[in-house]
Structures are given as structure tokens and as C-alpha cells.
Amino acid sequence: MLPRSPATASHLLRSLQRARGFSSSAAAPASAKADEGKIVASVLFERLPVVIPKIHPVVYAFQEFSFRWGEQYRRQYPDDVLGKADARGKGDYQIDYVPAPRITEADKTNDRKSLQRALDNKLYLLLYGNTYGAPDGKPVWHFPEKVYENEETMRLCAESALKSVIGGLNNTYFVGNAPMAHMVIEQTDSSVSSFKRFFFKSQVIGATKYDVGKCKDYAWVTKDELLEYFPEQKDFFNKMIIHIR
């Protein structure tokens, strides 16, 4: 099913001759006029996985089988020859360590504010507060974003958006100058006209804790939880974020 949908989408693109955004109201084609609508730069701030993901049992079984099959035909060298590898020279020190567990405490308590939670997944930052274009000014879960106001490039706008939330850009890395996806948000009932939201990708580098300000609440969520927060835009986020299981 998945390989067929990009083909149909591109076909529609050509037929409509316009940029077709992923609007929250299902099939209405969006008219993208640059001068009318506002542009919002929002940031997908992700923490890359710290630990390698789980291994499929069939893969493990095959590797074990091939290892044991090869072991049958492997020469058994005498132990005093094999033991040379463990000899330590002068000046080498060996500290025995206990490896840290892959499931941390934050996993057990399901603490969404900590970055140590799902170590084998990517974690994305979500804020809860007032944002541009929210219906009736109510607080809503959203990505850190900022309305574009005549800066040089959109990436600078996105960077200032993240700066205002986190306080500094020392521990972030923006990937590329171009946005990675866009959404067209149509409003029918509120005073704000339809606008386009561009997503920029940035990654957590070298920090294990951030002070997130400018919002009532925040959370670091995995992809599945993200889909819970935005039930209408599931397809869009499925396409935008890769999650290899």
C-alpha cells in the first residue's frame, strides 16, 4: 500500500498544477498564494537514539546458526596460544565496569520530561501552550514555532524559534538550510487566515537536559506517542518521521 500512495499523490500534483499541502480538512485542494497567507517556521527538535534498537529474533537465530555451523569446522587451537591475547602490557590499566541498563528509571516511571526515556527511539520535543493559528486562543500541543517576519532565510527564523524556547543554540544542530516538510493549515471559523507551516529538522547534541521555557508544559515523545497527540494528522507524521521497527 505504501509504495502506491506517492505515485497517486504525484499524479494529483500534476493534475492540479499547484502545491498540494496536507490540510487538516481532508480533500480540499489548497490554493497557495504567497502574499495572502502567513508563513510559520516550526522546529522538529529530535534526540537521536542512544542505544541500538532491538534485534528481530529470526535475524538473531540465523546469526547464531551460522556461528555454530562455522564452529564445527573451526580449528581448536591450544589454550596457551589463544591466551596471548589477554596479556596486558605494562602501563595498561583495566577497569571492570558494570554496563548501564538499557531501560532507565525514566522508562519505568514514564517521565515524559526527561531525555533518558526511550533510549532506542528518537525523542521529539512538544510544547503545550498558545500558538499562532490555534482555534480560539486555547493552549494546544504544538512544535516550537515562530511567524516569519522578514528575516534573511527561513532557517534563521526557525533557529530563533528554538532559541526562544531553549535559551541558546549551543547544543543543537540544524540539518540543512531547507525545510523538510510543510503543512497548509486552513482556518474556517477563526480570525486567522490559512497559513503554511514549514518544519525544520534539528538535533540534540551534547546535552542531557534542557530548560524549556515559553510554554505551560512540554514533553519529549517518541513517534507513536506523537501520533496520539495529533490524531488528525497521522498520515502526515507517518510520512515525515521514519521509525524503523
Add this chain to the structure above:
Amino acid sequence: MASNAPNIVFRHLFKTLTVSPALASGLTGQHHQLQQHAHVSGTAKGKAKLKSGQPLKRSSISKIGTPSSGGGGGGRGRREAIERITQISDSCLNAPTPLRHLSPKERLREAKREELGLISKERQRELDMAKAKAKAKSRGTGGDDGGRVLMGPPGLDYISLGLVDEEAIPKYELTVEDGRQLAKEYSRVLMRQHRARQTAESTLLKLKKEAIAALPEKLQAAALVPDMTPFPANRYMATLTPPIEGYLEKVRDAAKKYSVKEKLR
């Protein structure tokens, strides 16, 4: 036959290149040496009369290479060291394997020799090992796949770290058919993952293109500029276990202690 064609080429070349008759004779003299006088066998290295596994002609280790054995002073110490090293190298070269890999011809030969009553050393070893296994099996319970093999150093192997669910691993015997089945399933799983990843990546690229196209004109040019700044150096890759807190300071202290000790000496 294959050697004739290059000879013809050489002859033509020398006919065109000869400058003087004196040179010509010298060149044709060399030309005979360039001719192939022996056939090339299967490998380019020449006739392989040496079978693998037999001691090579220069296997006796020269006396110069023994300072690491720590032999004491005098010729006697050196001789013992040489003997020890030759013993180690022999035991390595003739190290046994649990199962012998025999081609069908070799198996036939072994079977015929057994009928005659001649049993080679290795065959004898195999029979002894089979007897010992049968005894162990009859005493203990007969396991189906012989238990799990530890993959990796104890404590850091995949099962104890929770990377694989032990129960979810399918049971198999060490036979060829089971191996083929496992290989099929393995290939299926990996290909499925690969295809999913390919479609996801191409979708990402498509979304990016659409987003750039949806930008207003002046910003599109800025967005299309490739960002050549290098990745930050402290962006870590995913590892097997998460970093242990306080480990870095321990390592640094240990390094300091060792360096201080050496300075005193």
C-alpha cells in the same frame, strides 16, 4: 595455442622496431626468452606440488627470532625456546576441528578403508567423540539444539542485555534443511526492512521537494543552498549500552595514577 598469438605480435613489433641489424639480433635473442616455454597451470603461481597442511621447507624457525621467549643465557636456553616455539606452531598447524570437512571422494575412500579394516587417526578420533557424546546423552536429557551459544562476552551478549527475547527465537537443529529455512526467513525479514526504509527515505525527499516548492520565491533560493558546515564532532552514535555516569572521571584518575607511578621510576 594461446602462446602463439602473442609471439606473432612480438615478431611483428620487432620487425617494425628494429633499427640496426646488430640490435635486431640482440632483440631476437631476448625474444626467445620472452616466448613461453612452459605451460601455465591452473594457478599463476606455477605448479603446486606442495599440499596444504604439510610443513613448509622453511618451517624451522631461525635463531634470530627468539628474544621474546625470555630464554636465559647460553645455547641450551635458546634451544629449548626454539623447541617450544616449534611445538606451539606444530600444534597450531595440526589443530583438530570438531567436525571434519570431507569431500564426497574422501568420504568414499574412508568408507572403503573401513571395510578393509584400516582406520585413520582422525577417523578414530571421530568415533571416540561420537561414543562419548552418546554416553553423555544417555545419562543426561537429550537437548534438541544443544543449548544456546553465548554470542559475545558474558554479560554483554544480546540476550542478557534484553536486545532479543529469548522465547521468540525459533528452535532449530544444526542441519542443512533447517539452515536453509532460517536463511530464507532471515532474507525475507531483512528485505522487508530494507524496502520499508527505501520507501520512507524517498517519501522524505519528496516531502522536502514539495516544501521547498511551497516557499515564497526569495526564500527558495536561500533554502536551496547546500549547507556545507561539518557535523558537530560530539554527535555520538548509538551504542550497545548507554553511557555510565562518572566513568569518564574514573578513567582519567586511573590514567593520572599510572603516569605518576612511571615518573617516580
